[in-house]
Amino acid sequence: MTDSPKSRDLYERAKRVMPAGNTRHTVYRQPYQVYAASGDGCRITDVDGTVRIDATGNFTSLIHGYGNPRIREAAIGQIETGTCFGMPTPGEVRLSEILAERLPAVEQVRYCNSGTEAVMNAIKVARAYTGRRVLAKVEGAYHGTYDPAETSQDARPESWGDADTPASVATARGTPQGVLDDVAVIPFNDAARAERILRAKGNDLAAVLVDAMPNRAGLIPASDEFLSMLRRVTREMEALLILDEVITFRLGYHGAQGRFGVDPDLTALGKVIGGGFPVGAIAGKAEYLSVYDPSEGRPAVQHGGTFSANPVTMASGIAALEELTPATFDHLESLGEQFAKGAADCFARHGVKAQVTGLGSLRRIHMTDASLTDFRSLFATPDAAQQVADLARAVFDEGVLMAANGLMAFSTPMTRDDIEEILSAFDRALPRVLDGSDR
Ligand code: PMP
Numbered sequence: 001m002t003d004s005p006k007s008r009d010l011y012e013r014a015k016r017v018m019p020a021g022n023t024r025h026t027v028y029r030q031p032y033q034v035y036a037a038s039g040d041g042c043r044i045t046d047v048d049g050t051v052r053i054d055a056t057g058n059f060t061s062l063i064h065g066y067g068n069p070r071i072r073e074a075a076i077g078q079i080e081t082g083t084c085f086g087m088p089t090p091g092e093v094r095l096s097e098i099l100a101e102r103l104p105a106v107e108q109v110r111y112c113n114s115g116t117e118a119v120m121n122a123i124k125v126a127r128a129y130t131g132r133r134v135l136a137k138v139e140g141a142y143h144g145t146y147d148p149a150e151t152s153q154d155a156r157p158e159s160w161g162d163a164d165t166p167a168s169v170a171t172a173r174g175t176p177q178g179v180l181d182d183v184a185v186i187p188f189n190d191a192a193r194a195e196r197i198l199r200a201k202g203n204d205l206a207a208v209l210v211d212a213m214p215n216r217a218g219l220i221p222a223s224d225e226f227l228s229m230l231r232r233v234t235r236e237m238e239a240l241l242i243l244d245e246v247i248t249f250r251l252g253y254h255g256a257q258g259r260f261g262v263d264p265d266l267t268a269l270g271k272v273i274g275g276g277f278p279v280g281a282i283a284g285k286a287e288y289l290s291v292y293d294p295s296e297g298r299p300a301v302q303h304g305g306t307f308s309a310n311p312v313t314m315a316s317g318i319a320a321l322e323e324l325t326p327a328t329f330d331h332l333e334s335l336g337e338q339f340a341k342g343a344a345d346c347f348a349r350h351g352v353k354a355q356v357t358g359l360g361s362l363r364r365i366h367m368t369d370a371s372l373t374d375f376r377s378l379f380a381t382p383d384a385a386q387q388v389a390d391l392a393r394a395v396f397d398e399g400v401l402m403a404a405n406g407l408m409a410f411s412t413p414m415t416r417d418d419i420e421e422i423l424s425a426f427d428r429a430l431p432r433v434l435d436g437s438d439r
Helices: 005-017 069-081 090-102 115-130 177-181 191-200 224-237 255-260 286-292 311-323 326-349 384-397 416-434
Strands: 036-040 043-046 051-054 108-112 134-138 183-186 205-210 240-244 266-270 280-284 355-359 362-366 407-409
Touching (some): 051 416, 069 311, 090 311, 108 115, 115 240, 115 266, 115 286, 134 191, 177 183, 183 191, 191 224, 224 240, 280 286, 326 355, 384 416
Parallel strands (some): 240 266
Antiparallel strands (some): 362 407
């Protein structure tokens, strides 16, 4: 790794006061973490002055990159008038109106501070509305760190159980067995098997939680057959369908639900809708969100949150969404396609077995030519995950920031030249990854 003395010193200090010097596993790196100093457009400058092109956008949330003038102005304006109040503010009304206008399945919105909380609250709404306990979720899919939502992401095949009834596996040690017992794990894009698992839960099934393109299960788009089965079966079983759009909202002007043509009861939102500030939202049909209604006495679900709907997030989120016009989605779409094609050419030039999954501005690199269909298929090539992590480290030295699992998120300030710059970093990095000289 390129030497970064200021980062090394910061990391030495961090190790004394933070576990392993780290506060987000997703940004951990060895032998030390490299600290960001500033961002501009689609580039980040670290504390030692090295500039890199940012192909993660803070894990997909910064769709407009850094320093977008309109978002800046909105955020600074709000900071000057007040960062948070023990009162509602007009911004929450406007942001909700925009989300309800754009997302076909959203009538109402309620705010929290992260995608984790949005998913947690959606599950609580579904349980309160149905009076049932079981949550079904896709094997390997990440939905934040609420206990039931984080089950079954274990990379060890011996933990998986058979394909007909995938096991509900704890992610955090100490997760109560009762939590695991109330989660039904379904295989991604396998409509027949998933339907059998759901039906077996009968009147206990409260909700199905699904991401239409789950990153950690491969960033593979859900099939129409799978999504329409989930919609049909949840309706028949009187359970709710929760769509996690924390990442995939950025797939189109009408969100993932517009792009995939799915009509969820509840939608979990986060990331992009906060314009770069902490955010989460539980959105959906008014009938279900009525479990929060306090107008006639104690609501079925209690929910507040000191910083929920904080005005700086609301102002920045409004500006970010107003900047997200249909034309910007066309631009993001073409950047994603340019990258996918360019990466495929680059892999071919180097004779590497690799592929790119994803859609639009969200792409993920896999160092395997095996057919990728679901979470389990990601582990068919033993070295694939390590090689992607090696590639991420190597391109970091070549001036590109990407996630260690190969996830990339492109942003509106990027141009075709920026994508070419990313691809040429791949060209330089790949030989080092292939000969293992970076390990
Ligand atoms: N759902 C999905 C699909 C996510 O990717 C994430 C975070 N990457 C979350 C939920 C949790 O969001 P947060 O990190 O804001 O808690």
